[in-house]
Amino acid sequence: MANERDKTEHDGDDEASLAGLMKLAGERPEIPLGIESRVYHRVREEWRSSTAQPGSEKVYDEVHRSWRRAAWQSTIFRWLAPGGLAVAAVLAVVFMYQPAPSLAAMAATVSRTVGHGPAGSRYPEGASVRIGELVSTGTDEGLSLLLARSESLRVDENTRIRVDAADRFTLLSGRVYIDTGLFVYRDGGLTIDTAFGSVTDVGTQFSVAIAGDSLDVAVREGRVDVADQSERYSARVGERLMLTPGQDVERTALDTHDDYWGWIAGLAPSFDTANKSLLDFLKWAARETGRELQFEGDESRMFAMQTDVHGSIAGLTPDEALESILATTSVRYRVTADKVLIEQ
Amino acid sequence: MTENTPQVVKDRSLAAKVAAGDQGAFDAFFKEYFPRLFRFTLTRVDNNAELAEDIVQRTMCIVVRKMGSYRGEALLFTWLCQICRNETNAVFRERKLDLREDIPIEDHPAVQAALESVAADDGRPETARRREEIASFVRVTLEHLPTNYAQALELKYVQGHSVKEIAARLCVGEKAAESILTRARVAFKERFRAIWNIEPKLIVD
Numbered sequence: 001m002a003n004e005r006d007k008t009e010h011d012g013d014d015e016a017s018l019a020g021l022m023k024l025a026g027e028r029p030e031i032p033l034g035i036e037s038r039v040y041h042r043v044r045e046e047w048r049s050s051t052a053q054p055g056s057e058k059v060y061d062e063v064h065r066s067w068r069r070a071a072w073q074s075t076i077f078r079w080l081a082p083g084g085l086a087v088a089a090v091l092a093v094v095f096m097y098q099p100a101p102s103l104a105a106m107a108a109t110v111s112r113t114v115g116h117g118p119a120g121s122r123y124p125e126g127a128s129v130r131i132g133e134l135v136s137t138g139t140d141e142g143l144s145l146l147l148a149r150s151e152s153l154r155v156d157e158n159t160r161i162r163v164d165a166a167d168r169f170t171l172l173s174g175r176v177y178i179d180t181g182l183f184v185y186r187d188g189g190l191t192i193d194t195a196f197g198s199v200t201d202v203g204t205q206f207s208v209a210i211a212g213d214s215l216d217v218a219v220r221e222g223r224v225d226v227a228d229q230s231e232r233y234s235a236r237v238g239e240r241l242m243l244t245p246g247q248d249v250e251r252t253a254l255d256t257h258d259d260y261w262g263w264i265a266g267l268a269p270s271f272d273t274a275n276k277s278l279l280d281f282l283k284w285a286a287r288e289t290g291r292e293l294q295f296e297g298d299e300s301r302m303f304a305m306q307t308d309v310h311g312s313i314a315g316l317t318p319d320e321a322l323e324s325i326l327a328t329t330s331v332r333y334r335v336t337a338d339k340v341l342i343e344q
Numbered sequence: 345m346t347e348n349t350p351q352v353v354k355d356r357s358l359a360a361k362v363a364a365g366d367q368g369a370f371d372a373f374f375k376e377y378f379p380r381l382f383r384f385t386l387t388r389v390d391n392n393a394e395l396a397e398d399i400v401q402r403t404m405c406i407v408v409r410k411m412g413s414y415r416g417e418a419l420l421f422t423w424l425c426q427i428c429r430n431e432t433n434a435v436f437r438e439r440k441l442d443l444r445e446d447i448p449i450e451d452h453p454a455v456q457a458a459l460e461s462v463a464a465d466d467g468r469p470e471t472a473r474r475r476e477e478i479a480s481f482v483r484v485t486l487e488h489l490p491t492n493y494a495q496a497l498e499l500k501y502v503q504g505h506s507v508k509e510i511a512a513r514l515c516v517g518e519k520a521a522e523s524i525l526t527r528a529r530v531a532f533k534e535r536f537r538a539i540w541n542i543e544p545k546l547i548v549d
Binding site for chain 1: 362363364365370371374375378379382383386391393397400401404405408409475478479480482483486487494497498500501502503515529532533536
């Protein structure tokens with residue numbers, strides 16, 4: 001008992017000492033965001049120049065090796081689980097001189113579905129899509145696929161697309177949107193073949209649609225190369241190309257935030273807020289909505305970098321998520337048709 | 345020689361990622377260490393923000409260049425502080441400034457005496473100055489703690505928040521906030537003892 005009392009008194013003393021010291025010290029000084037922002041930019045420049053980035057080919061080779069390793073391990077584990085049963089089955093097949101079943105490589109994972117038609121039940125979220133598969137959607141349906149290299153492929157309603165390879169698809173009808181993002185480990189573009197020509201990205205956001213007898217290509221960011229049987233064209237950000245056999249190519253302007261892009265919002269992969277800053281979120285939201293992200297000053301940018309995002313925004317469109325998240329922060333902002341402006 | 349404490353393991357992992365060019369890791373590194381290093385430096389340059397900015401920038405530029413060589417022999421913040429001390433001296437030499445004799449640095453020979461002389465608030469200027477020095481010691485100690493520990497202690501003892509309010513501010517549950525506070529108290533006392541070679545309670549008794 002005496003020991004317990006001593007301990008309690010000792011703890012009480014410690015607590016009082018600590019409280020006294022902390023009160024004496026008072027609040028630590030706030031650091032002006034201007035200083036923090038300046039130092040951040042200078043140190044980041046230094047860091048960037050000092051961080052030796054291997055050539056993209058080398059990086060890609062390494063990533064490829066790790067993919068192959070991962071694929072091999074995954075295959076082993078996948079087949080170890082059924083254990084003896086699988087081995088017995090394979091042996092039985094061998095003994096019966098029947099051809100072994102071929103397992104096509106996985107090309108994508110379903111990350112989101114819209115609508116309640118057959119596509120939703122055929123491709124539940126998390127399902128794998130394999131090379132050789134024909135993916136189709138009905139009226140009021142949509143699918144969002146996460147490709148092997150982190151690209152996003154969104155399939156509009158009434159669309160049929162065949163998966164020819166991890167980076168090659170054939171659009172048979174309907175419309176798709178591709179965001180190949182800023183992923184660095186890529187050694188080539190993603191190609192969408194159609195009966196009217198092929199479209200290859202150069203790091204971008206774009207859509208490809210078959211509209212009657214025409215190929216309709218719209219670019220929201222970056223550039224795509226389009227080739228039909230006789231000609232090659234390039235389409236850049238804000239451009240829309242219409243290729244109709246036997247006619248001159250038709251080139252028109254299309255804003256990055258035009259309603260034309262509205263259908264992809266419902267298929268945007270959810271933004272995972274865990275360990276993400278407000279800046280990460282704003283970049284994602286701006287990219288998804290085709291708006292330009294602007295900060296009135298370095299201080300507001302730094303504030304966004306330092307503010308963590310909390311709460312789930314699963315199920316919200318990028319516009320809804322933008323309003324929802326910004327409303328919970330103390331930042332002053334304006335969202336216009338073409339801009340997300342974070343004020344001081 | 346620092347053991348493989350969870351903090352050292354985290355530091356090593358963070359340093360490796362920064363050295364490998366991971367932007368997210370760089371941001372995390374900056375977010376965690378810039379405020380602590382800046383306040384650490386302020387106490388050594390008589391609260392001259394412009395000078396502190398220069399020194400911290402130089403320090404962090406050196407650190408990001410050397411990040412690949414960090415092996416976890418000391419905590420990352422201890423390593424930063426060591427480089428920061430060298431840069432402080434270099435900047436003072438370059439600008440032909442005199443390092444204040446009474447800068448409250450941890451290797452100050454009169455630290456202990458200063459700590460012991462502030463028990464009474466007798467209104468004398470030298471006592472007030474000593475109290476400010478003690479305040480600096482506390483702030484420096486706080487900078488040696490993980491950010492959420494320092495924040496929890498400040499919220500509790502300086503701003504007088506309840507555990508529930510602290511939990512809300514730290515975005516954790518109440519139990520987690522209590523646990524953070526408990527660990528923060530222990531860590532504070534240990535760091536204070538380690539840096540200043542004196543029991544915290546001796547100062548305010």
